[in-house]
Amino acid sequence: MKTLFTGQSLLRVDTVGSTNSYALDWLRENDLAEGTVIVAQNQAGGRGQRGNSWESEPGKNLTVSFIFKPHFLQVTRQFDLTRAVSLAIADLLAVFLPAAELKIKWPNDILVNGRKVCGILIENILRDTQISAAVVGIGLNVNQEVFHSAVHAVSMKNAAGKTFDLQTVLESLCEMLEARYLQLRSGHETRLRSDYHAILFGMGAKKRFNRSGEIFEATVLGTTDAGLLRLAAGEEERNFNLKELSWI
Amino acid sequence: MKLTEIQDLIKFVAKSGVSEVELETKDVKIVIKTNNGNKSSKGDAPAVFNPATPAVQPVTHHVAQVQPTVQNTPAAETKAPETKKENSASADAGNLVTIKSPMIGTFYRSPGPDKGVFVNVGDEIKAGKVICIIEAMKLFNEIESEIGGRIVKVLVDDATPVEYDQPLFLVEPA
Secondary structure, three states: OOOOOOOOOEEEEEOOOOHHHHHHHHHHHOOOOOOOEEEEOOOOOOEOHHHOEOOOOOOOOEEEEEEEOOOOOOHHHOHHHHHHHHHHHHHHHHHHOOOOOEEEEOOOEEEEOOEEEEEEEEEEEEEOOEEEEEEEEEEEOOOOOOOOOOOOEOOHHHHHOOOOOHHHHHHHHHHHHHHHHHHHHOOOHHHHHHHHHHOEOOEOOEEEEEEOOEEEEEEEEEEOOOOOEEEEEOOEEEEEOOOOOEEO | OOHHHHHHHHHHHHHHOOOEEEEEOOOEEEEEEEOOOOOOOOOOOOOOOOOOOOOOOOOEEEEEEEOOOOOOOOOOOOOOOOOOOOOHHHHOHHHOEEEEOOOOEEEEOOOOOOOOOOOOOOOEEOOOOEEEEEEEOOEEEEEEOOOOEEEEEEOOOOOEEEOOOOEEEEEEEO
C-alpha cells in the first residue's frame, strides 16, 4: 500500500456487527495506531446513523472503518473531517468511474449519477474537549447489483458495467483518504472547503427543501465553515443545520 | 508489534464475539480464530507468536487458537449499594460538578434508539466513561466524563438540541 500510515495496520474482521462499533469498543479499552483499518469480511450488521441499517450483500462491497487521531482539529471545526472524507471518496470514484457524474449531497452523501453509492458514519471520541479518536466508517457499494431496501442506491458496478477488485479499491481508498486527511492536518481547510463546494450537489441552483412540513425553494449558496447549509430564498439568506430541514 | 499488543488483541477478540480476526501489518500477519462462531479450528496451535524482527524475514503467518475464557459478564454489574438518600444531591450542592456540552448539537443519552442509556442518575462512573453522544451534521461525538463520581442529575432530555457550554449532567465527584 502506497501510504504513510493509512492501512499499514489492517484488521480483517469476520464480524457480525459493524466495524465502527468494533473499533469504538476496542478504543475504549486499548489503543489503535492512527491509520488502522478494520475491514469486515461479511458484514451482517451494517449500521448507518442512529439505528439506520446499511444494506450490503456479503463479499460484494467495502464496509470498512478507519482510525484517525485528529487531536489538532477543533471540535467546532470537525465538519472539515466530513469534507475530507467525502472528497476522498469522490477522488476515488473519479479514478474508477471517470465517466460518471459525481456529487456530494450535503452533508455527506456521495452520489454517482444522482444515486447514493456510499454511506459515511463518523464517530468521534471526545476526551477533555479534544477529539482523541475519530472512527470513520465507510460503506461503499462496489459490486452489488440489486438493492432491495435502498431505492436510490447504486454501485460502482452499476455505473461502470464491470466488476471491481475489492482489494484494489480498498488500497486506493486508503491512499485517497490519507491524502485528504493530510491536507486537513496541514491546515489546508480552505482548499477542502472550496473542493467540497466545487462538487456540492445543487450548488448555485434552486432546490426544494422540507422544513418541518413546510416545503420551500431556495438557492444553495454553499456551507459555512462549521458545515451549516447556506440557502437564499428571495432576499433572505439563512444557514440551516441538518435537524432543521431535509432535501426533497 | 509488541507482545503486549498481541496479548491485548487476543483478549479483545475473545471478548468481542467475532469468530475470526486477521491482522496485517508491514512485517507480521496474524490470524486469530475463536470458537465463538461455529467454525472448526484448523489445529491446536498454541498461542505462540513470532513478531517479525528483521525486515528481510518473510511474512510470518500464525494461526492461534483462542479459547474465549472471558465470560459474558452478567447484566447485573456490581453496583455500589445505593444507600444515599434522595435528597443528598441538594444537600451536597456545593460539591457538585457540572459537565457541559463541548459543542452545539443534538444530545443523545444512548448509543442508539433501541439501546440502553449510557448513564442513569445514581450511577457511579469513572473518568473516561462515555456519558452521552452529541451529534451535529451527522458527526457523532461520544463524550467521555472528565471526572469520576456519581451522576446526580441529567439536565437535558434525550434527542434535544444543546448549545455550546450548556450544562448536561451534575456529578458528585468521587
